Amino acid sequence: MDMFTKASSRLKNKPLLGLIIAFFSISQLWADDIGKNMETMQKAIVMLMEKQEASDLILEDVKKQNSDLEKQVKQLKEKLEKSKRGQGSVEILSGASVIAVSEMVKGTGKVLAKSINVREYPSLTSKIVSFLEEGIEVEFVELVTDQEGIRWACLKRGGYVSTKWLDITIKEEK
Numbered sequence: 001m002d003m004f005t006k007a008s009s010r011l012k013n014k015p016l017l018g019l020i021i022a023f024f025s026i027s028q029l030w031a032d033d034i035g036k037n038m039e040t041m042q043k044a045i046v047m048l049m050e051k052q053e054a055s056d057l058i059l060e061d062v063k064k065q066n067s068d069l070e071k072q073v074k075q076l077k078e079k080l081e082k083s084k085r086g087q088g089s090v091e092i093l094s095g096a097s098v099i100a101v102s103e104m105v106k107g108t109g110k111v112l113a114k115s116i117n118v119r120e121y122p123s124l125t126s127k128i129v130s131f132l133e134e135g136i137e138v139e140f141v142e143l144v145t146d147q148e149g150i151r152w153a154c155l156k157r158g159g160y161v162s163t164k165w166l167d168i169t170i171k172e173e174k
Helices: 003-010 015-084
Strands: 089-094 097-103 107-111 115-119 128-133 137-146 151-155 160-162 166-170
Touching: none
Parallel strands: none
Antiparallel strands: 089 097, 097 137, 107 137, 107 166, 115 128, 115 160, 137 151, 151 160
């Protein structure tokens, strides 16, 4: 028998007193529930604060990475300006990794193989757009080395060919 039932059985002839005791018993149960709810809410607040701290750390890391990337972009812009003036090479980026290095040089190349592929981009997986026959001489405006170390000539007329199959002559800039 719980406390409420014992008190009720003794107070059968005293209804007001029974109601007061019942009210206090219910109030105690509510207080217990409120206490449990408060404890649960405190735990939830602590968990949210921990997640906020973790989010802040992640945000700081992202800001640092962004700052590093901005520095890389600035350096690459400087290299690009130098290359436009014929003073250097430029790195071509995809995401955060270097995919090619470009040398802004001009020259000619004579085809050494029976037939070579002219590709849309400087990559063995790039679409083939045409062919060049042995002995043909072509002009190029840039040399590009891809991430596999393959060197490509960017043809003045468009497209790229591997320099492996060209006898290259670089034009001296005046």
